[in-house]
Amino acid sequence: MYERLYRSLYRIRRVEEEIARAYPGDQIKSPVHLSIGQEAVSVGVCEALRPDDVVFGSYRGHALYLAKGGSLNEMTAELYGKAGGCSRGKGGSMHLIDPEAGVMGTSAVVGTTIPNAVGYAYAFRYGGPLAPRAANGSTAVPREEGSKATRGASGPPSSTAVVASFFGDGATEEGVFAESLNFAALKQLPILFVCENNQYAIHTHQSRRQGSLAICERARAHGVPAERIEDNDVLRLFERTQDVVAQIRDGQGPYFFEVMTYRWQEHVGPGQDYRLGYRTEEEARPWMENDQVSRLAALVEPGCRAQIEAEIEEEVAAAFAHAKACPFPDAQELYTDVFKEAQHAH
Amino acid sequence: MPTNLKPVPVRRAALPAASGRTLSYVEAVREAADLEMARDAAVVLFGLDVDDPKAIQGTTRGLLEKYGPDRVFGTPLSEDAMAGVAVGMALAGLRPIHVHIRMDFLMLAMNQLVNVAAKCRYMYGGRVSVPLVVRAMIGKSWGQGAQHSQGLYSFFMHVPGLKVVAPSTPYDAKGCLAAAVRDDNPVLYVEHRLLHFQSGPVPEGEYTVLPGRARVTAVGEDVTIVGISQMQMECLAAHRYLEVIGVRAEVIDPIWLSPLDMDSIAASVEKTGRLLVVDNGWVTCGAGAEIVAQVAERLMAVRDVRVRRMGFAPVTCPTTPGLEALYYPNARTIAAAARDLVEGRETGWLPEEKPDLQCVEFKGPF
Ligand SMILES: Cc1ncc(C[n+]2csc(CCOP(=O)(O)OP(=O)(O)O)c2C)c(N)n1
Ligand SMILES: [Mg+2]
Numbered sequence: 001m002y003e004r005l006y007r008s009l010y011r012i013r014r015v016e017e018e019i020a021r022a023y024p025g026d027q028i029k030s031p032v033h034l035s036i037g038q039e040a041v042s043v044g045v046c047e048a049l050r051p052d053d054v055v056f057g058s059y060r061g062h063a064l065y066l067a068k069g070g071s072l073n074e075m076t077a078e079l080y081g082k083a084g085g086c087s088r089g090k091g092g093s094m095h096l097i098d099p100e101a102g103v104m105g106t107s108a109v110v111g112t113t114i115p116n117a118v119g120y121a122y123a124f125r126y127g128g129p130l131a132p133r134a135a136n137g138s139t140a141v142p143r144e145e146g147s148k149a150t151r152g153a154s155g156p157p158s159s160t161a162v163v164a165s166f167f168g169d170g171a172t173e174e175g176v177f178a179e180s181l182n183f184a185a186l187k188q189l190p191i192l193f194v195c196e197n198n199q200y201a202i203h204t205h206q207s208r209r210q211g212s213l214a215i216c217e218r219a220r221a222h223g224v225p226a227e228r229i230e231d232n233d234v235l236r237l238f239e240r241t242q243d244v245v246a247q248i249r250d251g252q253g254p255y256f257f258e259v260m261t262y263r264w265q266e267h268v269g270p271g272q273d274y275r276l277g278y279r280t281e282e283e284a285r286p287w288m289e290n291d292q293v294s295r296l297a298a299l300v301e302p303g304c305r306a307q308i309e310a311e312i313e314e315e316v317a318a319a320f321a322h323a324k325a326c327p328f329p330d331a332q333e334l335y336t337d338v339f340k341e342a343q344h345a346h
Numbered sequence: 347m348p349t350n351l352k353p354v355p356v357r358r359a360a361l362p363a364a365s366g367r368t369l370s371y372v373e374a375v376r377e378a379a380d381l382e383m384a385r386d387a388a389v390v391l392f393g394l395d396v397d398d399p400k401a402i403q404g405t406t407r408g409l410l411e412k413y414g415p416d417r418v419f420g421t422p423l424s425e426d427a428m429a430g431v432a433v434g435m436a437l438a439g440l441r442p443i444h445v446h447i448r449m450d451f452l453m454l455a456m457n458q459l460v461n462v463a464a465k466c467r468y469m470y471g472g473r474v475s476v477p478l479v480v481r482a483m484i485g486k487s488w489g490q491g492a493q494h495s496q497g498l499y500s501f502f503m504h505v506p507g508l509k510v511v512a513p514s515t516p517y518d519a520k521g522c523l524a525a526a527v528r529d530d531n532p533v534l535y536v537e538h539r540l541l542h543f544q545s546g547p548v549p550e551g552e553y554t555v556l557p558g559r560a561r562v563t564a565v566g567e568d569v570t571i572v573g574i575s576q577m578q579m580e581c582l583a584a585h586r587y588l589e590v591i592g593v594r595a596e597v598i599d600p601i602w603l604s605p606l607d608m609d610s611i612a613a614s615v616e617k618t619g620r621l622l623v624v625d626n627g628w629v630t631c632g633a634g635a636e637i638v639a640q641v642a643e644r645l646m647a648v649r650d651v652r653v654r655r656m657g658f659a660p661v662t663c664p665t666t667p668g669l670e671a672l673y674y675p676n677a678r679t680i681a682a683a684a685r686d687l688v689e690g691r692e693t694g695w696l697p698e699e700k701p702d703l704q705c706v707e708f709k710g711p712f
Contacts, residue, residue, distance in 0.1 A: 056434075088471030097470040104437055105470065109461050115427040116462065119434020119442075126416040127388065127440045176457075179427030186422065337472035338506050340530035 003304055005047055005234060006296040011312045012039045012063045013293050015072065018316055019062070019079065020270035027324070028079045030092035035063035037232075037264035040292040041196045042067035044229075044237030044259075045164055048245055052159070054102045054120055056113035057166040059094035060196075061106035064166050070098035076319040082326035089329050090337075110167075110201075111174035114193075117165035118180045121191040121254075124159045160249045162190040170201030172215050178222065181254075185223035188253035192244060193219065195256070198263045203278040219256035226256035234292045262287035369548040371541050374516035375405040375481075378523035379443065381552050383413050386441060389527055390417045392428070393445030393481070402445055403542050405481075429455035429480070433463050436476040441527055449482040449536065450493050456501075463532040464507030478532040479523070484626065485539045486576065486674070489665035497575065497627035497658070502534045503604045503636065509557055510604040512536035512626070514578035516546040518601055521555030528554065536603075538576040538626065540705065560607035562614065566594035569684045570614040573597060574633055575626040576705075583677030583703040584684060590697070593688055603633055611637060612644045615651055620687045624675050625657035632657055652687050656680060677703055 016034045023032065035042070038060075046055065046067035057064040065075060071086060078085030079093050087095050094108040104120060107113045171177055172195060184191050195215055199206045206213055216226035229237045237259060244255045262284065266273035274281050297305060369377065383389045391409060393402070397420040401407040410418040421428045425446070432442040446452055452459070463476045485494040502508045509531055513522040519537070526533035563578065564585045573581030578599045585595045596614050600606060615621045621641055623634035634655040645651050656675040664670055675683075682696045 054438075085471065087469060087473070090471050091469045095469045097473055099473055104474070105466065107462065109457060112430065112457060112462055115430025115458065116434035116437065118427070119431035119436075120438045121434075122431060123435050123438030123440050127390065127435065127438065176426045176430060179422070179424035180430070182422055183424060183427055183431060337468050339509075340467055340472075340475040342530065 002296055002299040003308065005043060005238065006293075006300045006305065007308050007312070008043045008047060008067055009039050009234065009293045009296055010309060011315070012043065012066050014312055014316050015066060015076075015319070016062060018320060020265070022320065023270040028093075029081055030079050030094070031059075031268050032062075032079070032093045032270065033060040033268050034265045034270070035060055035263075037287060037291070038196055038198060038261045039063045039067075040232045040234035040237065041194065041259045041261050042166065044234040045166075045192070045194055045241045045257075048238055048241035049102075049164065050161065051102060052161045053164065053245075054104050054117075054124075054161065055164045055166060056104055056117040056120070057106040058110070058113065058168060058171070059106060059108045060168070061096050062093070065096040065098065065103050065106070068098075068103050069101035070096060070103045071101070072315065072319045073322045074098065076323035077326045080323040080326065081328060082323060083329040083333070084322070084326040088333065088337075090333070111171040111176045114165050114167055114171065114180045115176055115183075117163045118184050118189060118191060121163040121184065121189040122187060124161050124163065125187070125189055160190075162192060162245055162248045164192045164194055166194045166196060168201065169195060169197040169199060169206050169215065170209070171195075172218065173201075173209060178218070181219055181222035181224050181256075184254040188251070190248045190251075191254045192241070192248060193224065193254065193256040195258045196261055197258050198261050200263065200267070200279070202267045203273075203276060205278075215258045216256065219258075224254045224256045226258065228258045228260065230260050231290055232259070232261045232287065232292055234296065264288065367548060367550060368545050369516050369520075370543065370545045371516045371519050371537075372404045374520040374548045375523055375537070376407060376409070377548070378520040378527075379406065379409060380412070382524055382527040383409065383417065385552070386527075388439060388441045389443065390435065390440050391443040391445065392419045392421050392432075394423060394447060395420050396445050402447060403539075405542075406445065425451050425454035426457060429458035430462065432478050432480075433458055433466070433476055436463075436478045436532075437466065437474050441477045441479075443479040443481060443527065446480065446482040448494055449484050449498055450496050452480070452482050452498065455480075459502070459508070459532065459534075460505050464505045467531070468507060475530045476532050477530045479526045479535055480532070481535045481537060483537045483539055484575065487540070487670065489667075489670070490663065491665040492662045495663040497536075497625070499534060499536050499603055500627060500632045500636070503633060507532070508604065509533040509602070510536065511557070511602045512538075512575040513555070513601055514538075514541060514573075514575055514599055516544060516548045518555050518561075518599075520548055521553050522601065524552060525554040525556050529557065536575060540576050541579070544579070555601065557602045558605040558607050559602065560598050560600045560610040562596060562610065563599050564595065564597040566596040566618070568594045568618055568688050569620040569622060570596045570598060570611070570618045571680065571684055572600060572611060572621070572623045572634075572637055574600060574603070574624065577624040577626045577675065579705050580675060580677045580680055581624055583705065584680035586703055587677060587681035587697040587700070588684055591685065591695075593685055595684055600637070606637065606640070608637075608640045608644065612641055615641050616645060616648060619649055619651055620684075621651060621653045622680070622684050622687055623653075623655050624680055625655065627657055628660060629655045629657040630660065652690065654683055654687050656683055677705070
């Protein structure tokens, strides 16, 4: 178990360190919002999910995408704007997707994927297992192709898959957050809300934005049971997610985690930002001393750890080499995929 | 499905005198939803009050009983989140129809429609699609006023990745809703409350009226009049006022506003040399502006063309009847504008009102 968590944590850390290192080279022409320091949130949750579960996230989405099993090669190629990118180079760092891995999208507009995740959960609960999940051989029933009325009016049986919706503390201030919680509670949907509370929205502290800092209370007020995970604690989060997701699969409705965490780097970009004066190194220090990557490293047997790290170094180097070697999309790709063209006659 | 592959016939020819079945616009919308839900279990329908006793003017009546509360449900008053929920469902392979009883309320759903639904396919490199239908209604008359009367579809025409349709007859209401539901992309389906009261021939069974095909609703040589949504009715009445004075107007219903059938419109204007577009919204940056601009671009080197746009007065819709009447174009003012275009001068002519050419009025309370 520790090995698995460590592998994922270390891998994400190393990928983002490499992004930061490569960034000044100006080949990554995409704003990057790094999760360095916050990896524990994505890893703690995603390691407790099944491959056919689905996640949605925000522009700070590298960690989530990788933790859920998104293709690393496709992510690096995406950052470099290459045709081999997960979004064919047309989405960039803020719009990562990997339907085969259950990563169904990340958005640059704060709060925006929360209701999308709720809608996906509705489909799992009431609409049955659906098309995107069929790709990796999960339990999905493939959706009927064509237009014949062979499925009948009752619909396929529902899935036991769940959705996890990741968003920041700032997103909880958007109206759509409240609306989404209400609907998820009303329909008792199979969804886990994960608020990554790093206490900042860009450079503004939560206490300067929220009349009440009790985010969990707000979730409860909508009828969604909620709990706060302190100290970026990956083991506790992993354990709790296992329990909670089992309940959700069992039909017990939505659940909410507020996970206390801390962003080490600047809001957007590869560097640090203490010089801006909105926060101090003293504030950051305890979070760095409590680094979950180092914590898990110490729990893994040294030989095993060395092997994990060596494998990851190789994988990361290969992914960046792959991204650089990939071709850019052709000029005609400017016009492709605005619409999905009809596959068959109406 | 060969019947559906036929080109859209000219409406008058298409109206199936043989079967002779007449339905109201409301019944046509309801029937299309019913047939699509029967045909494909992925179709779900929801929105504020779709399951209440009034059933959205009757357009959703009986669907809850037939398809159950998982597929037909009323929602909380959460336009933003419910639009996002619809997108999420569509990403998961469902085919949601999200109903808004007022187009004005779409403003609360703009983020999901413009930033998400329209973008997903492109910004994710073609890996997903969003088969979503948004039904939205435009109100008119009997004091609908500032916030219950807006025709805001041009906002959506502006955005790549969205389709927009505004059927004006029961026949097209049914065929376009079926086409919208089967389309793999987000479609804004624009209804007009006054059109709901119209009846017309509607064939039984399934058929679609496909995107990007306009319909010539009256043939003429002197001036092309394009009428959008409910203005199509006013334009057909204007056609008759013009007949009396010997002006033969060609009337076109674009039906689909995005994609627009510019071939049909430009071909007509190439013949008539005069284009009047009557929009069901404000003129500035409206659908009419787009149609006129495209005609100008196409025909610049072909022939001289005179153009004119009409639409809502450039003010907020007032409620008091006298001012409200002045706010909208009507058959007589349209006829007058068309004649002026044909003669190339301000004639000052306004036809005498004919009771049989008055369009239906709406009576309250709502
Ligand atoms: C709707 C919207 N408003 C404003 C912004 C600008 N913006 C980008 S990130 C951000 C802060 C969001 O903070 P939080 O949700 O806590 O996420 P974090 O960046 O801390 O991960 C803001 C305000 C935006 N992208 N979208
Ligand atoms: Mg934050």
